[in-house]
Amino acid sequence: MNPPITDNLxxxxxLRCPHGLLATEIGxxxxxxxxxxxxxxxxYFSLQGGESLLEIGFGNGKHLSYLFSKAKGIYYTGIEHSLPMIQQARINNQKLEEEGSVVFLQGIGEELPTFATSFSVCFSVNTYYFITDFEKYFKQIYNLLIDKGKLVLGYIDKEFGEQMPFTKxxxxxxxxxxxxxxxxxIGFSSFEIFSFTEEIFSKNGKVVTRPFYxxxxxK
Incomplete structure (x- = not known):
C-alpha cells in the first residue's frame, strides 16, 4: 500500500500524528x-486473561481484534495524540467500547494521565522515535506498571530507519x-531483544527487507 502523500517531510x-483531510488514509x-x-x-505479551493493558499510539485501532483474540477478560486503555485516529478507533471497535473493555484517551504532549489502577503490560509499536524527553517519558510508564509488569516495544532497526526518506x-x-x-x-530490571525481518513495499513499489525488533x- 502506497502512502497517500508524496512529500516526504x-x-x-x-506518521507522528495523523491530521487533516488525509488522516483516515494515513491511519x-x-x-x-x-x-x-x-x-x-x-x-510477546504472554497473556493469561484478566490483565490491564496500556497502549501508546493505537492509530485506527484495527489491531485490537487480534489483541482480544489472545485472552479473555482483558481490559485495554489506549493513548493517542491524533483526534481523527481516536474517532476511527471508536468506529472500528464499537462493540468493545460498548462492553467497557476498551478506553481511548487523547494524549497531550508527553505528560501521561494518572490512573486509579496499574497496568500489567504497556506496549507501543513504532512510536518511541517521537519522544523528545526519553527518560522522563518512560519513567512515567515505569511508574504505571505493576510490580514485575512489562513494557513491550516493536520498532524498526536504527540504520534502516535513518535511511528512509521521510524520517529526516x-x-x-x-x-x-x-x-x-x-x-x-530508568530502573527496569531486564531488556530482552527479539529480531525479525519482513518484506514490505517501498514508495516506488519495490520489495524491501525491513529488519525490526x-x-x-x-520492571
Missing part, C-alpha cells in the same frame, strides 16, 4: 505497513545497546 509529520497506511510488526509484538524530521532512532542502557538506567522490558 509532510509524510513524516503525518490505514500505518496499519497496513505495520500490521505484522504489531501482531508480532502482541504475541521528528524521528530519533537509537541502537539496541543504547535503548538497553536507557531503560536499565521486539523488546521485552521487565
Amino acid at each position: 509532510v509524510l513524516g509529520r503525518q 490505514d497506511y500505518i496499519f497496513a505497513s505495520n500490521r505484522n510488526m504489531i501482531e508480532t509484538t502482541i504475541d 524530521e521528528v524521528f530519533t532512532f537509537y541502537s539496541n545497546s543504547r535503548l538497553k542502557e536507557l531503560f536499565l538506567s 521486539v523488546a521485552v522490558i521487565n
